[in-house]
Amino acid sequence: MILTVTPNTTLDLTVIIPGYTPNKTIRSLEAVYSTGGKPTDASLILGEIGIPSTAIGLAAGAPGMKVEALLRARNVEVEFFPASGETRINVVIVAKDDHSHTTITTSTLEVEAAHLEALNRRYEELLPQATVVVIGGALPRGMQPSYYAEAITQARAHHVPVIFDASEPNLSAGLAARPTYIKPNQDELSALVGRPITTLDDAYHAGREVYERTGVCPIITLGSAGGLAILPDRAYRVPALKIEVSSAGGAGDAVLAGLAAAIFQGQPIEEGLRLGFAAAAAVCLLPGTADCRREDVERLLPQVELIPYLPDGNTR
Numbered sequence: 001m002i003l004t005v006t007p008n009t010t011l012d013l014t015v016i017i018p019g020y021t022p023n024k025t026i027r028s029l030e031a032v033y034s035t036g037g038k039p040t041d042a043s044l045i046l047g048e049i050g051i052p053s054t055a056i057g058l059a060a061g062a063p064g065m066k067v068e069a070l071l072r073a074r075n076v077e078v079e080f081f082p083a084s085g086e087t088r089i090n091v092v093i094v095a096k097d098d099h100s101h102t103t104i105t106t107s108t109l110e111v112e113a114a115h116l117e118a119l120n121r122r123y124e125e126l127l128p129q130a131t132v133v134v135i136g137g138a139l140p141r142g143m144q145p146s147y148y149a150e151a152i153t154q155a156r157a158h159h160v161p162v163i164f165d166a167s168e169p170n171l172s173a174g175l176a177a178r179p180t181y182i183k184p185n186q187d188e189l190s191a192l193v194g195r196p197i198t199t200l201d202d203a204y205h206a207g208r209e210v211y212e213r214t215g216v217c218p219i220i221t222l223g224s225a226g227g228l229a230i231l232p233d234r235a236y237r238v239p240a241l242k243i244e245v246s247s248a249g250g251a252g253d254a255v256l257a258g259l260a261a262a263i264f265q266g267q268p269i270e271e272g273l274r275l276g277f278a279a280a281a282a283v284c285l286l287p288g289t290a291d292c293r294r295e296d297v298e299r300l301l302p303q304v305e306l307i308p309y310l311p312d313g314n315t316r
Contacts, residue, residue: 002260003126004043005135005151006057007119007143008109009067009080009087010036012289014247019097029096034250034288035070036090038137038165041253041290042260045279047074049294051261054079056122058115058140061086081118083140085110092289094247101248111142123151127158132263134256136165136174148174155179163259165252168192175214181259182210183219185252203228204235204311219259219273221252221280228309229273236306238273241281243300250290254279274304 016030035044043055055071059080064087071078091104127133133155139147148166152174155162162179164171168191175182175192190197193206200222207218207230220228226240258276262269275297281304282296 001126001129001131002043002046002051002053002264003123003130003133004039004053004055004057004260005123005133006037006040006055006137007111007147008037008138008140009040009057009059009064010137011063011067011087011089012036012092012249013089014092014094014249014287014289016094016096016247016287018095020093020095020100030287032288032291033066033070034291035067036250036289037067038253038256039134040067040071041250042134042256043071043076044074044290045250045254045257045283045292046261047071047076048292049257049261049275049279049297051257051264052077053260054126056080056119056126058083058109058111058119059087060084060109063087063089079122081115081122083109083111083115085141088140092247092249094287099245103249105138107138107141109140111140116143116147120151124154127155127160130155130158130160132161132163132260134163134165134260136170136256138167139170145170145173149177152177152179161263163256163263165256175210175216178214179216181217181219183221183252183255183259185221186223189218189220200225200228200237200309201311204230204309208235208311219255219276221255223248227255227273227277229269229306231269235309236270236273237309238277239305239307241277241300241303243281243284245284247287247289248284249288251280251283253290254283254292270306273306274301277304
């Protein structure tokens with residue numbers, strides 16, 4: 001079983017506009033509701049490509065019910081526990097004229113001790129059945145970064161691989177518990193190592209530093225530059241596919257889905273990288289966050305390249 005854990009469930013509203021002009025009424029070209037929250041997005045994508053998963057987390061209000069409905073429509077098994085406030089709504093603004101992509105986040109979910117206890121109890125019950133755990137994202141009010149360290153430690157105690165994706169300070173907290181993989185983007189990796197990441201070599205050296213220090217493999221997403229996978233005895237550059245991008249929201253979360261699928265199916269992690277980056281490209285074709293079509297994933301999969309990478313720009 002693939003188990004995804006999202007403490008801060010999210011409903012994304014993607015609004016596509018011709019261009020942004022301040023102090024004017026802007027009529028959208030399209031508006032789409034979709035899931036948000038990294039592990040939830042991974043479950044949505046897995047459901048689209050026909051791989052089962054169980055999604056647990058905290059949710060509240062009508063937005064939480066909408067997220068649950070979107071997941072169930074993709075045949076995801078969902079078990080959200082009620083919290084206070086509301087599942088947050090993020091607004092993603094995509095401007096066609098300059099291809100800009102801006103996300104306005106909110107924080108409206110509020111977690112009390114009883115809510116967290118219910119989630120933790122179910123998580124502990126499901127771990128013995130789990131093949132892999134995908135966990136991460138922002139934390140709602142009432143939760144501390146130490147939550148991730150504790151949840152990852154629990155999974156490790158059950159010998160369950162963990163794929164973890166979060167930004168600082170949650171990333172450092174969870175990394176200390178030694179998940180199997182982390183999936184930082186360029187900015188998240190920069191914040192983690194405390195220096196700018198501007199080139200592939202920067203990303204390689206930072207990722208290798210993380211691995212040597214922690215034993216955790218970073219799978220780094222680099223936007224239009226593709227990605228870089230740092231594994232124990234090898235590294236791969238994954239060039240971005242040439243596609244027309246509608247919205248990149250949730251593309252990185254597709255990589256989580258690919259990695260989880262490979263572990264679940266007992267495949268080499270290279271197969272997960274191929275599937276993840278094919279799904280990421282498929283996500284970029286549609287306006288909604290983490291939305292994709294199975295046929296696009298299957299069409300793009302043969303185009304994904306894993307190029308062995310050595311420092312200073314060398315390949316072999």
